Amino acid sequence: MSSAATVHSLWTTAAEIPDKIPAPHIEYGQLAPTLIVFGAALVGILLEAFLPRRARYHAQLLLSLVGLAAAFAAVIGLAAGGYATDKARIAAMGAVAVDGPALFLQGAILLVSLVAVFTFAERRLDPRAHGKRVDSFAAQAGAVPGGAAEQAAVKAGFTTTEVFPILLFAVGGMLVFPAANDLLTLFVALEVFSLPLYVLCALARRQRLLSQESAVKYFLLGAFSSAFLLFGVALLYGYAGTVTYSGIAEVVDGTVRNVTPALAGTMGNDALLLIGSAMVLVGLLFKVGAVPFHMWTPDVYQGAPTPVTGFMAAATKVAAFGALLRLLYVVLPGMRWDWRPVMWGVAIVTMLAGAIVAVTQTDVKRMLAYSSIAHAGFILAGVLAATPDGVSSVLFYLAAYSFVTLGAFAVVTLVRDAGGEATHLSKWAGLGRRSPLTAAVFAVFLLAFAGIPLTSGFSGKFAVFQAAAGGGAGELVVVGVIASAIAAFFYIRVIVLMFFSEPRPEGPTVAVPSPLTMTAIALGVAVTVALGVAPQYFLDLAGQAGVFVR
């Protein structure tokens, strides 16, 4: 067919297009969780625009809580309706999967976000600015740090209540990310949740320059990784002629039914597949914080406002690992002999580097950042099991880990001195003598990070290591245990520091938070202990939710 004929045929068929475009079929019910969150975010923007300033905080807080709770209820409703198991399906014209892993991870993200909203809304920790209660966020984000505009905004008692709708947008993106069933949806979801996070990172009330620096770094590197992902998507489209997961998987498996003639030339070219999938993986590994794509983590965790760090560390990891699982288990199972060895290397390097570098950290937020890198490695070990057990153990680990992380960062917001949060570890010396309860709670979280029995950290780590060993990745388990031993050193060191050193005379004090943060911490402890003492119910739940729809 000559090119002129092609053009001609395009022209001639154009007239018929209005009849042939199928009306998009959207299953609103099955997408309800995501739609509710996005709807709430939009309403939040309207509130921000039309409500008087003093009413915004309470309205936004209420809206966020109600929106997230309603979305969670929708997830529960879908799961109870069988969508997690036998009625699992692909909705929205093949763009979004509604299945066990998606619903499990969405539920986890929503719960974590709900708790994160509590820490976002905390207004009793920072001293009052000109008689007004303020939260951890900048008075006016657009004002130059230290400039006159900022001072005026502080004096007027402004607060950035936009954080709530921004948070909701991020949550909405995160809900789509692990459920995305084609590569474009994956990319859009990635951007939808990344952009709000970049903004949130820049909003710290104190040390604004550090905060803005972290946001810029995160944005630049995030854009860089998105480019990799997008390029990978393009190559995969070139390989398979489609961006849907099932379509690509069919081509990989060689079971494709009808080939588009225009794509016959490139289709099935393994170089495209290998390079494309590797680039998509790079994008996802960046989000989970795996070595060597982890370098943003410590800087961003340290610079971002601590409630944002907690939310980001907990929820991003859940969403990103969800997407990674779906990609590896739905799209690429046919080429697991190609990606497994490479991912093995990534997992080993991630576990070891995270644990080893954390040993010499002196800032508690940076230490937790490296700890999150090590944990990404442990979770990767579970991902690499490539068995149903691997999926369910990773789901369980993510749920357990996210609550521990959120709780730990919530405790970090409490320990303060004149300059705001006292994150240098030397200031934490003797904290157990001064504030035994706070120190004990933090110790519980540290023990959970270290994977000590009777905490959720142990149950989770045991589950992923068991799955990894069962899936033929015994060597990974050995490395994981060694990394755990190294990691235990720096967790326990903090406990020793808190309980067995003399308090410093000008050490930080523990601020008394409002019931909001207390609820967040209490929930963190409760989930940590409950999943540690009686994990079986949740393991079973994760086990039932461990099957992907294709």
Place this chain on the structure above:
Amino acid sequence: MENLIGLLIAAPLLGAAVLLCGGRRLDRVGHWIGCVLAGASFVIGVVLFAHMLALGGEERTLREHLFSWVPVGGFQADVAFQLDQLSMTFVLLITGVGTLIHVYSTGYMEHDERRRRFFGYLNLFLAAMLLLVLADNYLLLYVGWEGVGLASYLLIGFWQHKPSAATAAKKAFIVNRVGDMGLSIAIMLMFTTFGTFAFGPVLASTDRASEGVLTAIGLTLLLGACGKSAQVPLQSWLGDAMEGPTPVSALIHAATMVTAGVYLITRSGAIFNASPDAQLVVVVVGAVTLLFGAIVGCAKDDIKKALAGSTMSQIGYMILAAGLGPIGYAFAIMHLVTHGFFKAGLFLGAGSVMHGMNDEVDMRKYGGLRTYMPITFVTFGLGYLAIIGFPGLSGFFSKDKIIEAAFAKGGTEGWILGGVALLGAAITAYYMTRVMIMTFFGEKRWQPDAEGNEPHPHESPKSMTIPMIVLAFGSVFAGGLFSLNEAFVKWLEPVTSFEHGHSPLSAGAVTGATVAVMVIGVALAWAQYGRRPVPVAAPRGSLLTRAARRDLLQDDFNHVVLVRGGEHLTRSLVYLDHTVVDGVVNGTAASVGGLSGRLRKVQNGYARSYAVSMFGGAAVLIAATLLMRAV
């Protein structure tokens, strides 16, 4: 009826719980709660005994299965009780003597401010001891075994403000650990050999195990028995245990707990019967301890320590008898019961003397007390006659039978064992006469103590004398009753089995010899202590006397061989730990720390270098993926 067995243990256990958790508000009534619950246990014991007598000889084993304790695959450990004639004997002895001593303690401990706690511990001891003798398997027995060890530890160290008491408690506990280790190994061996812990299946299937295994089980059981019953070589703790309050010495360290070893060997008779080597070691241990304790008893001036030596020696008799097999088991238990009566009586008498003498224990500072405390004198005197084997009293019957059985062992062995037993009887007569004379006869030798308080010897209150009188009745009549028509032997026969020994000497000749050596012993003691005044300061004495005063150098031996050796071992292990183990650990930690310090330099804060790292990482990842396909 079987349901009552659990109640036997539950009553004192409840007492212990109430008294130990009840707090100060029970201080005023605590001791009566203790007595009532001990008495309740005794009453239940009597009811069960009556029930048992109504049954036929072979049906007298009552069982109660309480619950399954550790059901894991083939590993079945049950909390189940077995009350047969042997257990019944112990139950009556423990609860009977135990109740009497509870009553006695209400008087003896009247002025102690921690009296409630003391009764709590006593009740705890009763519960544990009953568990020990009622268990139907070795694992549960072990629980009771450790329980009595704990109670013993707590009660020896009851006056913990005295460093000597605290040390004695620790010593008893540690020495007992050695024995307990033996018992636990025995139990493990049994499980691996027979696949069960229960008495019935284990003892019925000894023919399934080789003799070597049975000997090993027997010897480790014996090690356990040696620890609990203060037999050589684990005898060193009993003398020091006299630091505990005297009622404790009477109940735990004379009448009941220290006889647990005899119970263990008798209960495991089937194992020892099948292993002559183990039996031989048992009789040797018994014979050696018999002489060891008797010699130590001769040299001690502390009345309680003299009696402790005597206890050791008498238990030596029991172990010897138990080692003789079916010709001896019944007599071992019979001597155990009669000894329970007279030795408890003697200790209570000693406590009564101390009570009247400002807690003085040195017999050289007694003398002539018979007129001051007549009831104590008479009851102690009857106990004395019983223990030396005065014809017609309890000790005579039971000891005579053991000596007879020892000769009946046959061959050279029989002659040696019989000779040792006879010699022991002579020494027993000697040291007990010595105690008797130094305490109750002769001139009064007491002096004001350091604060100038002149002791005013007086008779003890009724709460103390009545238990002594009851025990004195037991000391006089129990042996005769038991021997009437061989009643005791027939009662125990279904459990322990019984054979008549064939002694090379006629029964009359043995009895004659026993009485003769007893007379010689008494006469010697009288010649030494009765005819001339007893010096208040102990004379230097012969080499043997000096050695005996130091418990035949047992502590010196332990110190040189075990403590020093142990110290050397720990020191070398600590050295190894510091240099090798810590070296490796510290070296690893240092290298991880160094690596960490170097790696963190990569994190330089520049977004451009992070981007380079990502780019490099992506390149490696893609290259590796392609390489994997190429390979």
